[in-house]
Amino acid sequence: MADNNNMPTRVLANPAPLGLLGFGMTTVLLSFHNLGMFPMDMTILALGVFYGGLAQLIAGVMEYKNENTFGATAFTSYGFFWMAFVLVVLNPFGEADTTAGGMFFLLWGILTLFLFIGTLRSDMSMKIIFGTLTALFFIIAAGNFTGSEIIPIMSGALGIICGGSAMYRAFGEVINEQYQREVLPL
Numbered sequence: 001m002a003d004n005n006n007m008p009t010r011v012l013a014n015p016a017p018l019g020l021l022g023f024g025m026t027t028v029l030l031s032f033h034n035l036g037m038f039p040m041d042m043t044i045l046a047l048g049v050f051y052g053g054l055a056q057l058i059a060g061v062m063e064y065k066n067e068n069t070f071g072a073t074a075f076t077s078y079g080f081f082w083m084a085f086v087l088v089v090l091n092p093f094g095e096a097d098t099t100a101g102g103m104f105f106l107l108w109g110i111l112t113l114f115l116f117i118g119t120l121r122s123d124m125s126m127k128i129i130f131g132t133l134t135a136l137f138f139i140i141a142a143g144n145f146t147g148s149e150i151i152p153i154m155s156g157a158l159g160i161i162c163g164g165s166a167m168y169r170a171f172g173e174v175i176n177e178q179y180q181r182e183v184l185p186l
Contacts, residue, residue, distance in 0.1 A: 012066055014177065017170040019059030019075040020129075024166030026052030026082060031159030034152045045086045052082030070118055081108060102144035109137030125169040125186045132162035 026047050033040055060076030088096050088104070116130035136158050143151030172184035 012062065014173060015059040015062035015066070015075070016071060017173045019056045019063075019071070019079075020166045020170035020173075022051040022053075022055035022059065022082075023075075023078055024163040024170060027159050027163030027166065031156045031163060034156030034159060036153065036156075040089060045089060048082045048086040053079050053086070055079070056082065070115070074115055077111065098144050098147065102141045105137050105141035105144060109134060109141055112137055123186045125165060125172070128165045129162060129169060132158055132165060136162055 026044075029044055029047055032038065033044055056075045056079030058079075060072050060074070060079060063071030063075055084104075088101070112130060112134045116127070116134045119126040119130045136155055139151060139155050139158065142148070143155065168184070169186060172186045175183045176186070
């Protein structure tokens with residue numbers, strides 16, 4: 001494909017499925033932990049750093065190249081979220097304060113709320129991903145502030161829906177592109 005100057009036009013791959021899978025799979029795995037299915041361990045933390053963190057950072061940088069401000073902001077932000085979350089869990093500097101933890105998740109909830117507003121002109125899958133993620137951050141913040149034991153279970157169930165929705169969208173984007181038609185509705 002060439003532009004008016006007969007120079008080849010460079011077509012970039014869509015980085016969103018990579019970022020969505022990094023976010024979705026890590027969120028689902030952590031959510032199973034929140035449901036009490038298994039303890040926090042290096043499996044969750046490694047996925048958090050490399051797929052939740054690094055893969056989303058890569059996707060975010062690629063979205064900058066694609067001139068997608070929303071995707072670049074979301075993927076780089078949540079990539080750094082996962083890296084910060086893992087650092088907090090590993091607590092190399094000592095145990096985190098529950099109030100500070102509540103503020104950490106509250107601030108992420110506020111950021112996500114504003115990104116959710118940006119999805120209101122998008123398709124339903126984006127609204128579901130960002131709507132459930134907004135609620136998830138606010139619920140986790142409430143759990144940190146109150147010390148409730150039921151809230152992590154609630155967050156686990158909602159996290160599976162949120163992460164699963166991100167995975168579904170990633171699958172849809174890849175499959176629909178491969179088949180050049182809508183196989184999985186978004």
